[in-house]
Amino acid sequence: MLSLRPVLPSLLRSLPSILSRHKSHIDKSSVPRLDQADLQEKVTLGSGPGGQAVNKTANAVFLKHLPTGLWVKCHQTRSVEMNRKIAKQLLVIKLDNLVNGENSVENQKKTNEKIKLERKKEKTRLKYEQRKLESLKEQSEGQDGEIS
Numbered sequence: 001m002l003s004l005r006p007v008l009p010s011l012l013r014s015l016p017s018i019l020s021r022h023k024s025h026i027d028k029s030s031v032p033r034l035d036q037a038d039l040q041e042k043v044t045l046g047s048g049p050g051g052q053a054v055n056k057t058a059n060a061v062f063l064k065h066l067p068t069g070l071w072v073k074c075h076q077t078r079s080v081e082m083n084r085k086i087a088k089q090l091l092v093i094k095l096d097n098l099v100n101g102e103n104s105v106e107n108q109k110k111t112n113e114k115i116k117l118e119r120k121k122e123k124t125r126l127k128y129e130q131r132k133l134e135s136l137k138e139q140s141e142g143q144d145g146e147i148s
Helices: 009-017 050-057 080-103 105-147
Strands: 039-044 060-065 070-076
Touching: 009 070, 039 080, 070 080, 080 105
Parallel strands: none
Antiparallel strands: 039 060, 060 070
């Protein structure tokens, strides 16, 4: 008797790709990886709204990618760990835009949004064109009935 247990995990893994067959694919294979040795990190004093409590605490993270010279400063939360995590994500996005240019994840998302918007506009244009044709057809039928 055959067992389905080895097949079941692979089937479950492929299920999301089957369900999302209409979504655009974004290629994340060329996204650069950050090496800890290539990063210079500083924790600096925060600034902005919040007054003295914000200005006295050192929880703003400054990350610099040494090979490229790109840098990011993040002070979105009060937590140094969260700011470090967010700063790394922002640095990866910046590095991806620099290295991959048109093929970066951010540009792929923008391109997909433009295509989606153009499809929506075309669908709307066709809908109103169809309505106009139907109203012209009804008007011509009404005029033909009056003439007879």
